[in-house]
Amino acid sequence: MQNDVQNSTQPLTRKQREIREREQFILDIGQSILHKHGYNYLTMDKIAESAEYSKGTIYNHFASKEDLVCSLGCCSISNLIDVFERAYHYKGSTRERYSAIGIGYSLYHQLHPMDSQIIQTIKNNAVREKISEPKLAEMEALEFKIAQIAQSIVQQGLDSGDLDKKHQDHVSTIVFGCWSMHYGALLLDQSNIPLQELGFSPVVNMLWQNSNLYLDGYQWQPLSTTTDSKKLFKQISSALFEDELKMLKKK
Amino acid sequence: MQNDVQNSTQPLTRKQREIREREQFILDIGQSILHKHGYNYLTMDKIAESAEYSKGTIYNHFASKEDLVCSLGCCSISNLIDVFERAYHYKGSTRERYSAIGIGYSLYHQLHPMDSQIIQTIKNNAVREKISEPKLAEMEALEFKIAQIAQSIVQQGLDSGDLDKKHQDHVSTIVFGCWSMHYGALLLDQSNIPLQELGFSPVVNMLWQNSNLYLDGYQWQPLSTTTDSKKLFKQISSALFEDELKMLKKK
DNA sequence: GACATTTTTTGACGTTTCGTCATATTATAT
DNA sequence: ATATAATATGACGAAACGTCAAAAAATGTC
Numbered sequence: 041m042q043n044d045v046q047n048s049t050q051p052l053t054r055k056q057r058e059i060r061e062r063e064q065f066i067l068d069i070g071q072s073i074l075h076k077h078g079y080n081y082l083t084m085d086k087i088a089e090s091a092e093y094s095k096g097t098i099y100n101h102f103a104s105k106e107d108l109v110c111s112l113g114c115c116s117i118s119n120l121i122d123v124f125e126r127a128y129h130y131k132g133s134t135r136e137r138y139s140a141i142g143i144g145y146s147l148y149h150q151l152h153p154m155d156s157q158i159i160q161t162i163k164n165n166a167v168r169e170k171i172s173e174p175k176l177a178e179m180e181a182l183e184f185k186i187a188q189i190a191q192s193i194v195q196q197g198l199d200s201g202d203l204d205k206k207h208q209d210h211v212s213t214i215v216f217g218c219w220s221m222h223y224g225a226l227l228l229d230q231s232n233i234p235l236q237e238l239g240f241s242p243v244v245n246m247l248w249q250n251s252n253l254y255l256d257g258y259q260w261q262p263l264s265t266t267t268d269s270k271k272l273f274k275q276i277s278s279a280l281f282e283d284e285l286k287m288l289k290k291k
Numbered sequence: 292m293q294n295d296v297q298n299s300t301q302p303l304t305r306k307q308r309e310i311r312e313r314e315q316f317i318l319d320i321g322q323s324i325l326h327k328h329g330y331n332y333l334t335m336d337k338i339a340e341s342a343e344y345s346k347g348t349i350y351n352h353f354a355s356k357e358d359l360v361c362s363l364g365c366c367s368i369s370n371l372i373d374v375f376e377r378a379y380h381y382k383g384s385t386r387e388r389y390s391a392i393g394i395g396y397s398l399y400h401q402l403h404p405m406d407s408q409i410i411q412t413i414k415n416n417a418v419r420e421k422i423s424e425p426k427l428a429e430m431e432a433l434e435f436k437i438a439q440i441a442q443s444i445v446q447q448g449l450d451s452g453d454l455d456k457k458h459q460d461h462v463s464t465i466v467f468g469c470w471s472m473h474y475g476a477l478l479l480d481q482s483n484i485p486l487q488e489l490g491f492s493p494v495v496n497m498l499w500q501n502s503n504l505y506l507d508g509y510q511w512q513p514l515s516t517t518t519d520s521k522k523l524f525k526q527i528s529s530a531l532f533e534d535e536l537k538m539l540k541k542k
Numbered sequence: 543g544a545c546a547t548t549t550t551t552t553g554a555c556g557t558t559t560c561g562t563c564a565t566a567t568t569a570t571a572t
Numbered sequence: 573a574t575a576t577a578a579t580a581t582g583a584c585g586a587a588a589c590g591t592c593a594a595a596a597a598a599t600g601t602c
Contacts, residue, residue: 257507
Protein backbone atom coordinates (compact mmCIF):
# COMPACT_ATOMS: atom_id res chain seq x y z
CA MET A 41 0.00 0.00 0.00
CA GLN A 42 2.61 2.51 -1.15
CA ASN A 43 3.89 4.51 1.80
CA ASP A 44 1.53 4.78 4.67
CA VAL A 45 1.89 8.08 6.43
CA GLN A 46 -1.51 8.62 7.92
CA ASN A 47 -0.49 8.71 11.55
CA SER A 48 3.02 10.06 11.43
CA THR A 49 3.48 13.64 12.47
CA GLN A 50 6.77 14.13 10.70
CA PRO A 51 6.81 16.52 7.76
CA LEU A 52 6.16 14.74 4.49
CA THR A 53 8.97 14.06 2.07
CA ARG A 54 8.57 15.13 -1.53
CA LYS A 55 7.87 11.52 -2.43
CA GLN A 56 5.12 11.25 0.11
CA ARG A 57 3.56 14.49 -1.04
CA GLU A 58 3.54 13.23 -4.60
CA ILE A 59 1.88 10.03 -3.54
CA ARG A 60 -0.77 11.93 -1.63
CA GLU A 61 -1.42 14.20 -4.53
CA ARG A 62 -1.82 11.33 -6.92
CA GLU A 63 -4.09 9.60 -4.48
CA GLN A 64 -6.31 12.65 -4.47
CA PHE A 65 -6.06 12.82 -8.24
CA ILE A 66 -7.29 9.24 -8.54
CA LEU A 67 -10.10 9.92 -6.11
CA ASP A 68 -11.16 12.97 -8.11
CA ILE A 69 -11.33 10.85 -11.21
CA GLY A 70 -13.36 8.24 -9.41
CA GLN A 71 -15.78 10.88 -8.22
CA SER A 72 -16.09 12.36 -11.66
CA ILE A 73 -16.87 8.99 -13.23
CA LEU A 74 -19.42 8.42 -10.52
CA HIS A 75 -21.08 11.73 -11.22
CA LYS A 76 -21.07 11.36 -14.97
CA HIS A 77 -22.07 7.71 -15.31
CA GLY A 78 -23.15 6.36 -11.95
CA TYR A 79 -21.87 3.64 -9.69
CA ASN A 80 -22.26 0.69 -12.02
CA TYR A 81 -20.02 2.27 -14.61
CA LEU A 82 -17.19 2.76 -12.14
CA THR A 83 -14.49 0.14 -12.61
CA MET A 84 -10.85 0.00 -11.73
CA ASP A 85 -9.92 -0.28 -15.40
CA LYS A 86 -11.86 2.83 -16.27
CA ILE A 87 -10.21 4.73 -13.46
CA ALA A 88 -6.79 3.55 -14.57
CA GLU A 89 -7.45 4.49 -18.17
CA SER A 90 -8.89 7.86 -17.28
CA ALA A 91 -6.05 8.64 -14.88
CA GLU A 92 -3.48 7.45 -17.43
CA TYR A 93 -1.89 5.10 -14.97
CA SER A 94 -1.82 1.35 -15.10
CA LYS A 95 -4.19 -0.67 -13.00
CA GLY A 96 -1.34 -1.90 -10.86
CA THR A 97 -0.58 1.63 -9.81
CA ILE A 98 -4.16 2.23 -8.80
CA TYR A 99 -3.93 -0.90 -6.71
CA ASN A 100 -0.80 0.46 -5.08
CA HIS A 101 -2.98 3.19 -3.66
CA PHE A 102 -6.17 1.31 -2.90
CA ALA A 103 -6.28 -2.29 -1.83
CA SER A 104 -9.60 -2.87 -3.57
CA LYS A 105 -12.38 -1.16 -5.37
CA GLU A 106 -14.27 -1.04 -2.10
CA ASP A 107 -11.36 0.68 -0.41
CA LEU A 108 -11.37 3.32 -3.07
CA VAL A 109 -15.09 3.91 -2.69
CA CYS A 110 -14.67 4.00 1.07
CA SER A 111 -12.07 6.70 0.62
CA LEU A 112 -14.60 8.69 -1.35
CA GLY A 113 -17.02 8.13 1.52
CA CYS A 114 -14.43 9.49 3.93
CA CYS A 115 -14.20 12.66 1.84
CA SER A 116 -17.94 13.07 2.11
CA ILE A 117 -17.89 12.62 5.85
CA SER A 118 -15.10 15.17 6.08
CA ASN A 119 -17.25 17.61 4.15
CA LEU A 120 -20.11 16.90 6.51
CA ILE A 121 -17.84 17.55 9.47
CA ASP A 122 -17.21 20.95 7.99
CA VAL A 123 -20.96 21.52 7.74
CA PHE A 124 -21.48 20.33 11.31
CA GLU A 125 -18.77 22.63 12.57
CA ARG A 126 -20.40 25.60 10.93
CA ALA A 127 -23.65 24.65 12.65
CA TYR A 128 -21.78 24.28 15.91
CA HIS A 129 -20.60 27.88 15.75
CA TYR A 130 -23.98 29.33 14.86
CA LYS A 131 -24.96 32.18 17.17
CA GLY A 132 -28.22 30.96 18.56
CA SER A 133 -29.82 28.76 21.18
CA THR A 134 -28.52 25.24 21.65
CA ARG A 135 -31.65 23.92 20.06
CA GLU A 136 -31.17 26.14 17.04
CA ARG A 137 -27.60 25.03 16.69
CA TYR A 138 -28.65 21.42 16.88
CA SER A 139 -31.31 22.04 14.29
CA ALA A 140 -28.72 23.71 12.14
CA ILE A 141 -26.90 20.39 11.94
CA GLY A 142 -30.00 18.77 10.54
CA ILE A 143 -30.52 21.51 8.02
CA GLY A 144 -26.94 21.30 6.88
CA TYR A 145 -27.23 17.56 6.54
CA SER A 146 -30.39 17.89 4.44
CA LEU A 147 -28.87 20.50 2.21
CA TYR A 148 -25.70 18.52 1.73
CA HIS A 149 -27.74 15.53 0.75
CA GLN A 150 -29.76 17.49 -1.77
CA LEU A 151 -26.65 19.01 -3.21
CA HIS A 152 -24.61 15.81 -3.36
CA PRO A 153 -26.98 12.90 -3.75
CA MET A 154 -24.18 10.77 -5.12
CA ASP A 155 -22.27 11.20 -1.85
CA SER A 156 -25.26 9.86 0.02
CA GLN A 157 -25.32 6.89 -2.28
CA ILE A 158 -21.66 6.24 -1.63
CA ILE A 159 -22.23 6.35 2.10
CA GLN A 160 -25.19 4.04 1.74
CA THR A 161 -23.10 1.66 -0.31
CA ILE A 162 -20.24 1.40 2.13
CA LYS A 163 -22.66 0.95 5.03
CA ASN A 164 -23.92 -2.17 3.31
CA ASN A 165 -22.47 -5.20 4.99
CA ALA A 166 -21.72 -7.08 1.80
CA VAL A 167 -19.57 -4.17 0.66
CA ARG A 168 -18.17 -3.44 4.08
CA GLU A 169 -16.73 -6.93 4.33
CA LYS A 170 -14.40 -6.13 1.49
CA ILE A 171 -13.02 -2.92 2.93
CA SER A 172 -9.61 -3.19 4.52
CA GLU A 173 -9.18 -2.85 8.26
CA PRO A 174 -7.20 0.41 8.23
CA LYS A 175 -9.60 2.07 5.83
CA LEU A 176 -12.53 1.13 8.02
CA ALA A 177 -10.69 2.49 11.02
CA GLU A 178 -10.14 5.74 9.17
CA MET A 179 -13.84 6.05 8.49
CA GLU A 180 -14.80 5.18 12.02
CA ALA A 181 -12.54 7.89 13.33
CA LEU A 182 -14.36 10.42 11.18
CA GLU A 183 -17.73 9.10 12.29
CA PHE A 184 -16.61 9.41 15.86
CA LYS A 185 -15.65 13.00 15.29
CA ILE A 186 -18.95 13.90 13.68
CA ALA A 187 -20.91 12.21 16.46
CA GLN A 188 -18.87 14.18 18.98
CA ILE A 189 -19.95 17.49 17.52
CA ALA A 190 -23.60 16.58 17.83
CA GLN A 191 -23.18 15.19 21.33
CA SER A 192 -21.42 18.27 22.56
CA ILE A 193 -24.30 20.50 21.47
CA VAL A 194 -26.75 18.28 23.31
CA GLN A 195 -24.51 18.44 26.35
CA GLN A 196 -24.52 22.23 26.13
CA GLY A 197 -28.30 22.12 25.92
CA LEU A 198 -28.30 20.26 29.22
CA ASP A 199 -25.76 22.57 30.81
CA SER A 200 -27.66 25.69 29.78
CA GLY A 201 -30.96 24.34 30.99
CA ASP A 202 -32.57 24.47 27.54
CA LEU A 203 -32.84 20.73 27.87
CA ASP A 204 -34.13 19.37 31.16
CA LYS A 205 -31.64 17.63 33.43
CA LYS A 206 -33.85 14.56 33.54
CA HIS A 207 -32.52 13.76 30.08
CA GLN A 208 -28.88 13.90 31.05
CA ASP A 209 -28.42 10.16 30.59
CA HIS A 210 -29.96 10.32 27.14
CA VAL A 211 -27.41 12.38 25.29
CA SER A 212 -26.47 9.59 22.96
CA THR A 213 -30.09 8.55 22.56
CA ILE A 214 -31.00 12.02 21.36
CA VAL A 215 -28.11 12.11 18.93
CA PHE A 216 -28.94 8.65 17.73
CA GLY A 217 -32.58 9.62 17.25
CA CYS A 218 -31.80 12.51 14.98
CA TRP A 219 -29.07 10.65 13.19
CA SER A 220 -31.25 7.66 12.42
CA MET A 221 -34.20 9.79 11.43
CA HIS A 222 -32.14 11.86 9.03
CA TYR A 223 -30.18 8.93 7.73
CA GLY A 224 -33.31 6.89 7.14
CA ALA A 225 -35.22 9.75 5.57
CA LEU A 226 -32.50 10.67 3.15
CA LEU A 227 -31.86 7.09 2.17
CA LEU A 228 -35.52 6.60 1.47
CA ASP A 229 -35.49 9.79 -0.53
CA GLN A 230 -32.46 8.78 -2.43
CA SER A 231 -33.55 5.29 -3.29
CA ASN A 232 -35.98 6.18 -6.02
CA ILE A 233 -38.93 4.84 -4.08
CA PRO A 234 -41.89 6.77 -5.48
CA LEU A 235 -42.65 8.41 -2.15
CA GLN A 236 -45.02 10.87 -3.74
CA GLU A 237 -47.10 8.07 -5.15
CA LEU A 238 -47.16 6.47 -1.73
CA GLY A 239 -48.73 9.69 -0.53
CA PHE A 240 -45.71 11.43 0.91
CA SER A 241 -44.94 15.10 0.50
CA PRO A 242 -41.43 16.37 -0.19
CA VAL A 243 -38.95 14.79 2.06
CA VAL A 244 -36.96 17.67 3.45
CA ASN A 245 -40.07 19.46 4.67
CA MET A 246 -41.36 16.38 6.39
CA LEU A 247 -37.98 15.76 7.90
CA TRP A 248 -37.79 19.28 9.26
CA GLN A 249 -41.22 19.01 10.81
CA ASN A 250 -40.55 15.59 12.23
CA SER A 251 -37.23 16.43 13.76
CA ASN A 252 -38.75 19.51 15.36
CA LEU A 253 -41.55 17.55 16.92
CA TYR A 254 -39.11 14.92 18.03
CA LEU A 255 -37.03 17.48 19.88
CA ASP A 256 -40.23 18.98 21.29
CA GLY A 257 -40.87 15.53 22.71
CA TYR A 258 -37.68 16.01 24.71
CA GLN A 259 -38.96 19.44 25.72
CA TRP A 260 -35.85 21.04 24.34
CA GLN A 261 -36.45 24.80 24.68
CA PRO A 262 -37.53 26.81 22.80
CA LEU A 263 -40.19 24.47 21.48
CA SER A 264 -41.04 24.56 17.81
CA THR A 265 -44.66 25.23 18.74
CA THR A 266 -43.65 28.53 20.27
CA THR A 267 -41.52 29.56 17.31
CA ASP A 268 -42.07 30.25 13.65
CA SER A 269 -40.24 27.18 12.51
CA LYS A 270 -40.53 27.93 8.82
CA LYS A 271 -38.85 31.24 9.40
CA LEU A 272 -36.19 29.58 11.51
CA PHE A 273 -35.39 27.15 8.73
CA LYS A 274 -34.83 30.00 6.29
CA GLN A 275 -32.89 32.00 8.83
CA ILE A 276 -30.49 29.24 9.69
CA SER A 277 -29.96 28.06 6.19
CA SER A 278 -29.26 31.52 4.81
CA ALA A 279 -26.96 32.37 7.70
CA LEU A 280 -24.87 29.22 7.44
CA PHE A 281 -25.39 27.68 4.06
CA GLU A 282 -25.79 30.52 1.62
CA ASP A 283 -23.42 29.01 -0.93
CA GLU A 284 -25.15 25.69 -0.76
CA LEU A 285 -28.56 27.31 -1.26
CA LYS A 286 -27.31 29.18 -4.29
CA MET A 287 -25.97 26.00 -5.81
CA LEU A 288 -29.22 24.23 -5.09
CA LYS A 289 -31.18 26.90 -6.91
CA LYS A 290 -28.92 26.57 -9.92
CA LYS A 291 -29.95 22.95 -10.31
CA MET B 292 -39.81 -15.30 -17.95
CA GLN B 293 -41.60 -18.62 -17.86
CA ASN B 294 -45.34 -18.13 -17.54
CA ASP B 295 -46.34 -14.94 -15.88
CA VAL B 296 -49.47 -15.36 -13.87
CA GLN B 297 -49.16 -12.77 -11.22
CA ASN B 298 -52.20 -10.72 -12.13
CA SER B 299 -54.54 -13.27 -13.62
CA THR B 300 -57.40 -14.39 -11.42
CA GLN B 301 -58.05 -17.65 -13.24
CA PRO B 302 -57.26 -20.81 -11.36
CA LEU B 303 -53.75 -22.02 -11.96
CA THR B 304 -53.05 -24.95 -14.22
CA ARG B 305 -50.91 -27.78 -12.92
CA LYS B 306 -48.04 -26.44 -14.97
CA GLN B 307 -48.34 -23.02 -13.45
CA ARG B 308 -48.49 -24.43 -9.97
CA GLU B 309 -45.36 -26.42 -10.61
CA ILE B 310 -43.57 -23.33 -11.81
CA ARG B 311 -44.64 -21.39 -8.74
CA GLU B 312 -43.51 -24.14 -6.47
CA ARG B 313 -40.16 -24.35 -8.10
CA GLU B 314 -39.81 -20.60 -7.92
CA GLN B 315 -40.37 -20.77 -4.19
CA PHE B 316 -37.96 -23.69 -3.99
CA ILE B 317 -35.25 -21.65 -5.67
CA LEU B 318 -35.94 -18.71 -3.39
CA ASP B 319 -35.66 -20.95 -0.36
CA ILE B 320 -32.30 -22.13 -1.55
CA GLY B 321 -31.18 -18.58 -2.12
CA GLN B 322 -32.24 -17.63 1.36
CA SER B 323 -30.50 -20.60 2.86
CA ILE B 324 -27.23 -19.80 1.10
CA LEU B 325 -27.59 -16.24 2.29
CA HIS B 326 -28.05 -17.34 5.86
CA LYS B 327 -25.26 -19.84 5.82
CA HIS B 328 -22.60 -17.93 3.93
CA GLY B 329 -23.69 -14.32 3.49
CA TYR B 330 -24.41 -12.17 0.50
CA ASN B 331 -21.03 -12.31 -1.16
CA TYR B 332 -21.16 -16.06 -1.42
CA LEU B 333 -24.52 -16.02 -3.19
CA THR B 334 -24.08 -16.63 -6.92
CA MET B 335 -26.39 -17.86 -9.60
CA ASP B 336 -24.16 -20.87 -10.21
CA LYS B 337 -24.26 -21.86 -6.56
CA ILE B 338 -28.02 -21.58 -6.52
CA ALA B 339 -28.28 -23.68 -9.67
CA GLU B 340 -25.98 -26.33 -8.30
CA SER B 341 -27.68 -26.44 -4.96
CA ALA B 342 -31.14 -26.60 -6.53
CA GLU B 343 -29.97 -29.24 -9.00
CA TYR B 344 -31.19 -27.28 -11.97
CA SER B 345 -29.13 -25.69 -14.69
CA LYS B 346 -28.37 -22.03 -14.62
CA GLY B 347 -30.58 -21.44 -17.62
CA THR B 348 -33.56 -22.71 -15.68
CA ILE B 349 -32.84 -20.34 -12.83
CA TYR B 350 -32.74 -17.55 -15.38
CA ASN B 351 -36.11 -18.67 -16.68
CA HIS B 352 -37.51 -17.71 -13.32
CA PHE B 353 -35.47 -14.62 -12.51
CA ALA B 354 -34.24 -12.17 -15.08
CA SER B 355 -31.11 -11.40 -13.09
CA LYS B 356 -29.44 -11.97 -9.80
CA GLU B 357 -30.86 -8.67 -8.63
CA ASP B 358 -34.36 -9.79 -9.54
CA LEU B 359 -33.92 -12.88 -7.45
CA VAL B 360 -32.68 -10.89 -4.49
CA CYS B 361 -35.54 -8.46 -4.96
CA SER B 362 -37.93 -11.39 -4.81
CA LEU B 363 -36.40 -12.34 -1.49
CA GLY B 364 -36.93 -8.76 -0.41
CA CYS B 365 -40.58 -9.03 -1.40
CA CYS B 366 -40.92 -12.08 0.83
CA SER B 367 -39.53 -10.08 3.72
CA ILE B 368 -41.91 -7.24 3.11
CA SER B 369 -44.78 -9.71 2.98
CA ASN B 370 -43.69 -11.06 6.34
CA LEU B 371 -43.58 -7.52 7.66
CA ILE B 372 -47.08 -6.91 6.35
CA ASP B 373 -48.16 -9.85 8.43
CA VAL B 374 -46.48 -8.30 11.46
CA PHE B 375 -48.10 -4.94 10.74
CA GLU B 376 -51.51 -6.51 10.42
CA ARG B 377 -51.16 -8.17 13.77
CA ALA B 378 -50.30 -4.80 15.25
CA TYR B 379 -53.28 -3.29 13.47
CA HIS B 380 -55.63 -5.67 15.23
CA TYR B 381 -54.15 -5.19 18.67
CA LYS B 382 -56.82 -4.32 21.23
CA GLY B 383 -55.58 -1.04 22.53
CA SER B 384 -55.48 2.68 21.91
CA THR B 385 -54.55 3.94 18.48
CA ARG B 386 -51.24 5.07 19.83
CA GLU B 387 -50.53 1.65 21.27
CA ARG B 388 -51.42 0.01 18.00
CA TYR B 389 -49.12 2.35 16.16
CA SER B 390 -46.35 1.64 18.63
CA ALA B 391 -46.99 -2.04 18.14
CA ILE B 392 -45.98 -1.63 14.52
CA GLY B 393 -42.65 -0.24 15.62
CA ILE B 394 -42.10 -3.01 18.10
CA GLY B 395 -42.92 -5.63 15.52
CA TYR B 396 -40.54 -4.01 13.09
CA SER B 397 -37.74 -3.98 15.66
CA LEU B 398 -38.31 -7.58 16.60
CA TYR B 399 -38.44 -8.70 13.01
CA HIS B 400 -35.18 -6.96 12.38
CA GLN B 401 -33.49 -8.59 15.34
CA LEU B 402 -34.79 -11.96 14.36
CA HIS B 403 -33.97 -11.71 10.68
CA PRO B 404 -31.00 -9.39 10.27
CA MET B 405 -30.27 -10.89 6.90
CA ASP B 406 -33.68 -9.77 5.66
CA SER B 407 -32.83 -6.24 6.66
CA GLN B 408 -29.63 -6.50 4.75
CA ILE B 409 -31.50 -7.68 1.69
CA ILE B 410 -33.88 -4.76 1.91
CA GLN B 411 -30.99 -2.40 2.35
CA THR B 412 -29.28 -3.89 -0.65
CA ILE B 413 -32.21 -3.56 -3.00
CA LYS B 414 -32.84 0.01 -1.85
CA ASN B 415 -29.38 0.86 -3.07
CA ASN B 416 -29.63 2.65 -6.36
CA ALA B 417 -26.78 0.83 -8.00
CA VAL B 418 -28.56 -2.46 -7.36
CA ARG B 419 -32.01 -1.10 -8.04
CA GLU B 420 -31.01 -0.08 -11.55
CA LYS B 421 -30.58 -3.72 -12.41
CA ILE B 422 -33.95 -4.88 -11.16
CA SER B 423 -36.56 -5.44 -13.86
CA GLU B 424 -39.53 -3.14 -14.17
CA PRO B 425 -42.20 -5.69 -13.23
CA LYS B 426 -40.28 -6.90 -10.19
CA LEU B 427 -39.87 -3.33 -8.99
CA ALA B 428 -43.58 -2.78 -9.48
CA GLU B 429 -44.30 -5.87 -7.42
CA MET B 430 -42.21 -4.53 -4.58
CA GLU B 431 -43.73 -1.09 -4.77
CA ALA B 432 -47.18 -2.59 -4.49
CA LEU B 433 -46.14 -4.30 -1.27
CA GLU B 434 -44.60 -1.11 0.03
CA PHE B 435 -47.80 0.70 -0.73
CA LYS B 436 -49.77 -1.85 1.18
CA ILE B 437 -47.55 -1.66 4.23
CA ALA B 438 -47.65 2.13 4.21
CA GLN B 439 -51.44 1.95 4.03
CA ILE B 440 -51.66 -0.03 7.25
CA ALA B 441 -49.63 2.55 9.12
CA GLN B 442 -51.53 5.45 7.60
CA SER B 443 -54.88 4.01 8.51
CA ILE B 444 -53.93 3.74 12.17
CA VAL B 445 -52.84 7.35 12.18
CA GLN B 446 -56.13 8.26 10.54
CA GLN B 447 -58.00 6.39 13.24
CA GLY B 448 -55.98 8.28 15.82
CA LEU B 449 -57.28 11.48 14.28
CA ASP B 450 -60.84 10.22 14.06
CA SER B 451 -60.90 9.06 17.66
CA GLY B 452 -59.43 12.30 18.94
CA ASP B 453 -56.32 10.64 20.37
CA LEU B 454 -54.42 12.70 17.87
CA ASP B 455 -55.36 16.36 17.59
CA LYS B 456 -57.22 17.44 14.45
CA LYS B 457 -54.61 20.10 13.80
CA HIS B 458 -52.41 17.30 12.52
CA GLN B 459 -54.90 15.99 10.02
CA ASP B 460 -52.81 17.11 7.07
CA HIS B 461 -49.75 15.43 8.48
CA VAL B 462 -50.78 11.80 8.29
CA SER B 463 -48.14 10.91 5.79
CA THR B 464 -45.56 13.02 7.59
CA ILE B 465 -46.14 11.08 10.78
CA VAL B 466 -45.86 7.77 8.98
CA PHE B 467 -42.78 8.93 7.19
CA GLY B 468 -41.23 10.08 10.46
CA CYS B 469 -41.55 6.71 12.10
CA TRP B 470 -40.62 4.84 9.00
CA SER B 471 -37.44 6.82 8.44
CA MET B 472 -36.48 6.71 12.09
CA HIS B 473 -36.88 2.97 12.27
CA TYR B 474 -35.35 2.33 8.91
CA GLY B 475 -32.36 4.49 9.69
CA ALA B 476 -31.87 3.09 13.16
CA LEU B 477 -31.98 -0.50 12.08
CA LEU B 478 -29.70 0.09 9.13
CA LEU B 479 -27.19 1.77 11.40
CA ASP B 480 -27.50 -1.14 13.77
CA GLN B 481 -27.09 -3.65 11.04
CA SER B 482 -24.12 -2.10 9.35
CA ASN B 483 -21.51 -3.14 11.90
CA ILE B 484 -20.75 0.42 12.87
CA PRO B 485 -19.37 0.12 16.37
CA LEU B 486 -22.21 2.15 17.87
CA GLN B 487 -21.22 1.18 21.36
CA GLU B 488 -17.76 2.59 20.86
CA LEU B 489 -19.28 5.76 19.52
CA GLY B 490 -21.06 6.01 22.85
CA PHE B 491 -24.45 4.61 21.93
CA SER B 492 -26.41 2.20 24.05
CA PRO B 493 -28.37 -0.73 22.59
CA VAL B 494 -30.32 0.26 19.58
CA VAL B 495 -33.78 -1.13 20.16
CA ASN B 496 -34.10 0.59 23.52
CA MET B 497 -33.04 3.91 22.11
CA LEU B 498 -35.38 3.47 19.22
CA TRP B 499 -38.29 2.73 21.49
CA GLN B 500 -37.60 5.79 23.59
CA ASN B 501 -37.07 8.01 20.60
CA SER B 502 -40.19 6.97 18.78
CA ASN B 503 -42.21 7.49 21.93
CA LEU B 504 -40.92 10.99 22.39
CA TYR B 505 -41.44 11.68 18.74
CA LEU B 506 -45.11 10.73 18.99
CA ASP B 507 -45.35 12.74 22.20
CA GLY B 508 -44.21 15.67 20.12
CA TYR B 509 -47.39 15.18 18.09
CA GLN B 510 -49.33 15.03 21.38
CA TRP B 511 -50.70 11.65 20.43
CA GLN B 512 -52.64 10.48 23.50
CA PRO B 513 -51.89 8.82 25.80
CA LEU B 514 -48.44 10.36 26.08
CA SER B 515 -45.53 8.14 26.96
CA THR B 516 -44.78 10.44 29.90
CA THR B 517 -48.10 9.47 31.48
CA THR B 518 -47.59 5.76 30.89
CA ASP B 519 -45.13 3.13 32.02
CA SER B 520 -43.58 2.74 28.62
CA LYS B 521 -41.24 -0.07 29.61
CA LYS B 522 -44.23 -2.08 30.75
CA LEU B 523 -46.09 -1.22 27.57
CA PHE B 524 -43.24 -2.54 25.46
CA LYS B 525 -43.33 -5.87 27.26
CA GLN B 526 -47.09 -5.99 27.16
CA ILE B 527 -47.38 -5.39 23.45
CA SER B 528 -44.56 -7.65 22.48
CA SER B 529 -45.77 -10.57 24.53
CA ALA B 530 -49.36 -10.12 23.36
CA LEU B 531 -48.51 -9.96 19.68
CA PHE B 532 -45.07 -11.39 19.15
CA GLU B 533 -44.69 -14.20 21.62
CA ASP B 534 -43.26 -16.61 19.07
CA GLU B 535 -40.77 -14.05 17.90
CA LEU B 536 -39.67 -13.34 21.44
CA LYS B 537 -39.14 -17.00 22.10
CA MET B 538 -37.02 -17.36 19.01
CA LEU B 539 -35.04 -14.31 19.99
CA LYS B 540 -34.24 -15.78 23.36
CA LYS B 541 -33.07 -18.97 21.74
CA LYS B 542 -30.38 -17.06 19.89
C1' DG C 543 29.22 9.69 -14.72
C1' DA C 544 28.87 4.57 -14.49
C1' DC C 545 27.12 0.91 -12.16
C1' DA C 546 24.36 -1.52 -8.43
C1' DT C 547 20.35 -1.69 -5.77
C1' DT C 548 15.91 -0.50 -4.46
C1' DT C 549 11.39 1.19 -5.57
C1' DT C 550 7.68 1.77 -8.61
C1' DT C 551 5.06 0.88 -12.73
C1' DT C 552 3.17 -1.91 -16.09
C1' DG C 553 -0.16 -4.81 -18.48
C1' DA C 554 -0.77 -9.61 -19.61
C1' DC C 555 -2.83 -13.18 -17.15
C1' DG C 556 -5.80 -16.15 -14.09
C1' DT C 557 -10.18 -16.28 -11.85
C1' DT C 558 -14.86 -15.46 -10.92
C1' DT C 559 -19.32 -14.42 -12.14
C1' DC C 560 -22.85 -12.83 -14.93
C1' DG C 561 -26.06 -13.68 -18.56
C1' DT C 562 -26.93 -15.88 -23.45
C1' DC C 563 -28.22 -19.08 -26.82
C1' DA C 564 -27.90 -23.07 -29.91
C1' DT C 565 -28.91 -27.59 -29.02
C1' DA C 566 -30.95 -31.41 -26.54
C1' DT C 567 -34.71 -33.00 -24.00
C1' DT C 568 -39.30 -33.35 -22.53
C1' DA C 569 -44.27 -32.48 -22.88
C1' DT C 570 -48.36 -31.76 -25.54
C1' DA C 571 -51.40 -32.05 -29.45
C1' DT C 572 -53.06 -34.40 -33.53
C1' DA D 573 -46.86 -42.66 -33.63
C1' DT D 574 -45.48 -38.51 -35.14
C1' DA D 575 -45.13 -33.43 -35.31
C1' DT D 576 -44.88 -29.39 -32.89
C1' DA D 577 -44.27 -26.52 -29.00
C1' DA D 578 -42.31 -25.68 -24.55
C1' DT D 579 -38.58 -26.20 -21.48
C1' DA D 580 -33.91 -27.36 -19.77
C1' DT D 581 -29.11 -27.52 -20.40
C1' DG D 582 -24.31 -26.13 -20.00
C1' DA D 583 -20.64 -24.49 -22.99
C1' DC D 584 -19.51 -20.01 -24.13
C1' DG D 585 -18.44 -14.90 -24.39
C1' DA D 586 -17.87 -10.77 -21.87
C1' DA D 587 -16.79 -7.89 -18.00
C1' DA D 588 -14.53 -7.04 -13.93
C1' DC D 589 -11.48 -7.99 -10.16
C1' DG D 590 -7.01 -8.58 -8.39
C1' DT D 591 -1.97 -10.56 -9.09
C1' DC D 592 2.71 -10.78 -10.26
C1' DA D 593 6.92 -11.34 -13.05
C1' DA D 594 9.30 -8.40 -15.74
C1' DA D 595 10.41 -3.68 -17.23
C1' DA D 596 11.33 1.02 -16.08
C1' DA D 597 12.56 4.63 -13.06
C1' DA D 598 14.62 6.39 -9.02
C1' DT D 599 18.02 6.33 -5.68
C1' DG D 600 22.47 5.37 -3.70
C1' DT D 601 27.58 4.43 -4.12
C1' DC D 602 32.12 4.89 -5.77
